[in-house]
Amino acid sequence: MAAHPKTSSTTRRKNDPESVQADILAVAMREFSEKGLSGARIDEIAEKTRASKRMIYYYFKDKETLxxxxLEAAYQKVRLQEAELDLDHLAPLEALSRLVRFTFRHHVQNPDFIRLVMIENIHHGRYLAQSALIQSLNAGVIDVLTSVYARGVAEGYFREGLDPRELHWLISALSFFNVSNQHTFSRIFDWQQAAPENQRKLEDHVAEMVLRYVRLDEANPQK
Structure with a gap:
């Protein structure tokens, strides 16, 4: 005799809590990025997931914890993808270029992440500051940049005296603006910024600007 659909669904949820939580977080990402912390509703998140409102509270306690x-899941996703770039096995110039291009493309492909970061800035980074995980994850990307930069200096490609945190700021700023201000910039200047050919040009420009900033000798960048 076939199981009652409700019973079967409940059993699946109990047997796969990680999948249920991932589903909740994916929907929460869309809701928070579109409506902000104050505008998002647990009722609406529950309606769009395989979980009940009660189950969301069971896993995440309250809306602020969710x-x-x-936030943690969003930062973890980008940092884990950065770790897969395997930059240690690339020459410094190539490693830095790959990281810049990855950041640019990640932001284009994940506008919800950009909006979520903008919302957290409205809250002055208050929730982000509560997370030891996010602090650790973001320290990791600075460690990666420090390693690439140090190798570049040692091998005579990069100029000395740069702060990896400032370099990360530069990469992030150029890539972030491309998404955060895309609609206003396109309308103000009557320019199809999101068009594929324009995005390719902008990615190339960002990579070139960052490499020009760090290179020891622009006239002979390949040494």
């Missing part, structure tokens, strides 16, 4: 976990 928001914090959503």
């Amino acid at each position: 928001y914090l976990h959503t």
